[in-house]
Amino acid sequence: MSRIDKSIVSNGAVSLAKLLLGTFLVHRVDEETLAGRIIETEAYLHRDDPGSHSFKGQTRRNRSMFGRAGLAYVYRVYGIHVCLNVVALNEGAGEAVLIRAVEPIRGINLMKRNRGRDSLFELCNGPAKLTQALGITINDDGKDLLVDSKLYLATRIDNYCWQPLSARQIVTKTRIGLSRGRDLPYRFYVKDSRFVSCL
DNA sequence: TGCCTGATTGCCT
DNA sequence: GGCAATCAGGCAA
Numbered sequence: 001m002s003r004i005d006k007s008i009v010s011n012g013a014v015s016l017a018k019l020l021l022g023t024f025l026v027h028r029v030d031e032e033t034l035a036g037r038i039i040e041t042e043a044y045l046h047r048d049d050p051g052s053h054s055f056k057g058q059t060r061r062n063r064s065m066f067g068r069a070g071l072a073y074v075y076r077v078y079g080i081h082v083c084l085n086v087v088a089l090n091e092g093a094g095e096a097v098l099i100r101a102v103e104p105i106r107g108i109n110l111m112k113r114n115r116g117r118d119s120l121f122e123l124c125n126g127p128a129k130l131t132q133a134l135g136i137t138i139n140d141d142g143k144d145l146l147v148d149s150k151l152y153l154a155t156r157i158d159n160y161c162w163q164p165l166s167a168r169q170i171v172t173k174t175r176i177g178l179s180r181g182r183d184l185p186y187r188f189y190v191k192d193s194r195f196v197s198c199l
Numbered sequence: 200t201g202c203c204t205g206a207t208t209g210c211c212t
Numbered sequence: 213g214g215c216a217a218t219c220a221g222g223c224a225a
Contacts, residue, residue, distance in 0.1 A: 042206070051206070061221060079219035081207050098206060128207050177206055 003146055004153035009069040013043035013088040013095035017188050018170055020086065023162045024154040025102055027134045032110055034134045035157050036102030036124055040189035040196050042175045044085070046094030051181025054094030064142045065096050072151065074131070074141040081128030082138050086145060086153070100176070100187070102130045103195040105160060110135075126197045165190065 008019055018041075026035040044052040044065075053062040053075065064073040065087060073085040073096050085096035102124040104111055111123045111133040124130035131137075136151065145153045155162040173187045176198065189196045 044206075053206075056222085059221070075206085076220070078205060078207055078217080080217065083206060085206090100206085126207070132208095175206070179205085181206095 002154055002156040004070070004155060006070065006146060009086060009088060009146065010090060011088060012093075013045055013097050014186060016086065016088040017041040017043040017097045017186065019164060020097055020099070020153070021165050021170060021188060021190055024105065024157045024160065025084075025099065025130075025134065026152055026154050026157065027136060028150045029110075029135050032107050034107035034110060035105045035154075036130065036134070037105055037160065038099060038101075039103050039193045040099075040101035040187070042098040042100055042188070043088075043186040044096050044098060045186075049181050049184065049186075051175060051178040051184065052094070052096075054096075058094070062094075066092055066094050067142065068144075069093075070144055070146040070153075072140055072143045072145050074136065074138055076138055077128065082131045082136065083127040084131050084136055084140075098127055099130065100127045101125045101189065101195055101197045102134075103193065104133070105157060121194055125195055129197075 020038050023038050046054045054065050058066045064071050068091040071087040076082050085098050088095040104123050115123050115133050123133045169191050171189050171191050172185050175187045
């Protein structure tokens with residue numbers, strides 16, 4: 001088992017958002033392993049980022065976002081969906097990286113059942129789609145993605161192995177769905193991947 | 200206490 | 213392109 005190293009998540013959110021591209025998100029449920037390759041991320045900072053949940057300070061909802069680097073910050077949005085973040089930098093920094101899209105690698109049949117649809121490209125191409133596909137819930141908020149036995153980040157799975165992407169393999173755009181902070185270039189995705197949430 | 204909004208998705212026209 | 217679903221957090225009163 002090849003976990004993500006602490007030194008990686010100790011980067012700031014912008015740096016971590018790019019480093020996470022190509023790594024693997026793994027969720028073991030019962031006897032099955034659900035896993036995908038991270039294709040699209042967004043960075044959320046603390047001060048100077050009005051689009052971030054942490055911008056106005058710590059609350060009960062965003063408490064995990066101020067936890068130590070590598071924790072999962074899972075929140076409910078629009079009353080229906082949940083989204084998964086990886087906390088960045090260090091405890092108290094209030095920085096995190098939203099996982100927006102994943103390329104399904106393992107457990108695809110279960111993902112299809114969880115999602116109620118069949119197209120490979122519709123399983124994990126959105127922040128709330130991938131949590132649904134991987135069976136991630138609000139109860140996973142605060143779990144340590146570096147050491148948790150069920151939900152964690154990895155640099156290798158099966159024959160797939162992560163190596164950091166070069167700058168020209170990464171596309172930089174503005175973030176999706178924000179009313180504030182929409183001009184900041186904090187969205188990143190793997191160039192030419194068919195698994196992004198949108199272009 | 201009440202109102203408004205949202206780091207989304209999917210179905211409708 | 214429009215819009216409903218659905219509810220907790222945040223803030224005003």
